[in-house]
Amino acid sequence: MTLWYENDTPCIAAHEFPAALIDLACSRDLEPDRLLRGTGIFMADFLSASLIIKPVQCYALLRNIQRLMPASDTAFLAGHRLFPGNFGPASTALTQASHLLDALQTLENYSALLSPLLQPRLSLDSDFVYLYWQESCEASDQGAFLRDMLMTAITSLSRQLYQQSLPWEYFLPGELTHPEQYSVNWGPRVYSKRHITAMRLPRELATQNTPMATTSAATIAKRQCEVLFKDKPSEGFISHIDQRIRRSIPGHVSLESLAQALEVSPATLKRKLKKHHTHFQQRYDNVRKELAIEWLTRQELSVEDIAARLHFHDSRNLRRAFKRWTGVLPSALSASV
Amino acid sequence: MIRLHKWKLLFIAVLTNLTILLTLAVGEIKFWREIDWLDIVAESGVCLLAGLWLVFTLNSRPKGSVTTLLALGLGCIFIGSFQDLMDEVIAIPDASPWRGSIESVLMPVGLIILTLGLYHWHKEQLLLSQQRQRQEQDYRDYRLQDRLTGLGDARFLMQQLSQLQLRCQQQHTPLAIVLLDLDDFDTINRRYGHREGDRLLQELTEVLLLNVRRCDLVCRYAGDRFAVLLPGAGEQLAQQLGAQLQDAVAHFAYKTTRGETIYHSASTGIATDTGTPADALLTLATQRLLQAKDSRTPRVA
Structure with missing residues (x-):
């Protein structure tokens, strides 16, 4: 199946x-x-x-x-x-x-x-x-x-x-x-x-x-x-990938580990992602962005905690990445909710 | 629309062919070196544009005397310019009575007929604009028109609202906005189908237009929400006009395609201009509309 x-x-x-x-x-x-x-x-x-x-x-x-x-x-x-x-x-x-x-x-x-x-x-x-x-x-x-x-x-x-x-x-x-x-x-x-x-x-x-x-x-x-719907696929390809990445965090995720979990070669996974107009880094960033926003606004975690969970070297790196993903700093978002 | 005018187009095409035959009969084809290519480019451009005007005009008009005049005028200009173009490749002997005569007769005649047509079109347009006064208030932009009802859309509303605010401030007259929203419109959609809902909105537009003053402007904000701008109306008059609109909607016995009658009620939110920006005024009216909806007791139709 x-x-x-x-x-x-x-x-x-x-x-x-x-x-x-x-x-x-x-x-x-x-x-x-x-x-x-x-x-x-x-x-x-x-x-x-x-x-x-x-x-x-x-x-x-x-x-x-x-x-x-x-x-x-x-x-x-x-x-x-x-x-x-x-x-x-x-x-x-x-x-x-x-x-x-x-x-x-x-x-x-x-x-x-x-x-x-x-x-x-x-x-x-x-x-x-x-x-x-x-x-x-x-x-x-x-x-x-x-x-x-x-x-x-x-x-x-x-x-x-x-x-x-x-x-x-x-x-x-x-x-x-x-x-x-x-x-x-x-x-x-x-x-x-x-x-x-x-x-x-x-x-x-x-x-x-x-x-x-x-x-x-x-x-x-x-x-x-x-x-x-017992034997039918229940979600789209991108959604499946995102879900897998989401579940692997806070562990490490890479294109290789994902390919291994899906039992395909990294090259095949890359090709499949390309077919769906995306690539691994985009999926990974997207999931981390969603998680960061969720943690910031709903669980009110500190930027330091989130950085640790998402494997950023320190909170400064997370801030920079967050700015790249959303265009604003984490502080702007937590203040607005 | 252009299918309505196939006989006119055929007539012009036949005339064009006749001029080609005539020119060929009396003239001789020029040698390559005699041809002035700059003239050819310029004159074929004129001819092409005249043809394009003809097609656009016919494609946007129903049958009638005004259309016939416009078609005849533009047709003459087209044939005249076509003849002019042919002069460049076919030499007509100087002695021939046809030399230059087709062009010099058709062009002025065409221009005169076109002018006559434009004059009548202008009269017709004045009449139509008068009818559309309460929908467009001297400003028309088809891109800001709602396709279903023909009213202006939200962008048109905002544009007109800011302009009216400015004008009313200069003239020291008040300005009010009424938002009107049908109650339980989605139930109608669900029970009778969306096609019926669309028709209801179209007919409701007519009802609203009949129940506002000449100077008012009715727009479709979105969905089943309409906005009416009331220049010169203070709080009291706006309340009165808003209530009249509500009554008009309540008494409107809409007939479905199956002949059933549906009555509706509507809620309104009214805000008068106090010098706030246009979107703040609209937000205030929206808040009052939602309050009215929340506290609404079923009105008896």
């Missing part, structure tokens, strides 16, 4: 995740020919509900949509119609979840199905439920679109579950390009320039019971998912 899918692995059912995009385009009267040009997807195959496409085709579809629908609300509109969607038992598991956290766990477990291009990662502490989003399959130019789409989908799903808006907080890297869209679709608690892509909700809100849930339906749906 393979543990991951690559950008040329046929693994995405076209009538599931991509359907939200295709439906959106069709509802705005885009011609299917223009929408699917260059993607290798054909409308007839799509409608047959048995077409499995590769992530690269999905990226091509995303690019076409953005070219043909350049309006700033496209990602949000697509997000609103993603869930419950047409995901078979996983859709039921989402809408019948006993509480939001339950639905988010379903999302994380079956992310290969529900969000094949952007990996959600749940993280809980005593006060909050955090949902981090990372590139799953390929370091692509579609990250911002996907993140807007998926975070809208979760916002919309939680509103469906509780029939009211939940006070999600959103953390985004960089400046907000369309503040009005975030304000209307996500609400007032959207924070820019945070160097991470995450959302969080007070834990007690995420665990309160939903008014409409039917527990047995959710349990059965989850069991059906387990059976259906």
